[in-house]
Amino acid sequence: MPFWDEVVAAVAVRTPSVTLEKVLIDALAARLVLQPHSVDVIVASNLFGDILSDLAAAVAGSVGVAPSANLNPPRRHPSMFEPVHGSAPDIAGQGVANPVGQMWAAAMMLDHLGQPAAATALVAGFESALAAGVRTRDLGGDASTDAFTEAVLEHCRRAEAATAT
Secondary structure: OHHHHHHHHHHHHHOOOOOOOOOOHHHHHHHHHHOHHHOOOOOOOHHHHHHHHHHHHHHHOOHHHOEEEEOOOOOOOOOEEEEOOOOOHHHOOOOOOOOHHHHHHHHHHHHHOOOHHHHHHHHHHHHHHHHOOOOEHHHOOOEOHHHHHHHHHHHHHHHHHHHHO
């Protein structure tokens, strides 16, 4: 993918604060499994990015917890935010989907749209639910999608009430 490499290199030159490390896809896949903490941000083509995001999410514990974003930083075109697992049509309507990936993608979108406080509140909500032991089936729990979401909303309500007083 020489064109991809050329574009990434051209952008990296214009962004000196960013350190670029070029890694072949097979080596990066192995690194994600063996040393996941050694990776911060991955810039990849759509195909490789899709594969690596699924792998990284699985290494983290579940594909259900990972958000993704296709960003257009200059904002000339729309950006897209979604959970790594997409719409999960195989489990749609069963109440077993982990909503964290979608919530986190929504928080990333809120931040991108200039609403960092709302993004922070949403992340704090699902982190609080997880810290309290509320877990969906993919994380070893028994909470339904609705029950997990209600736990997040309850945390957000309590946090909002605490700041209002």
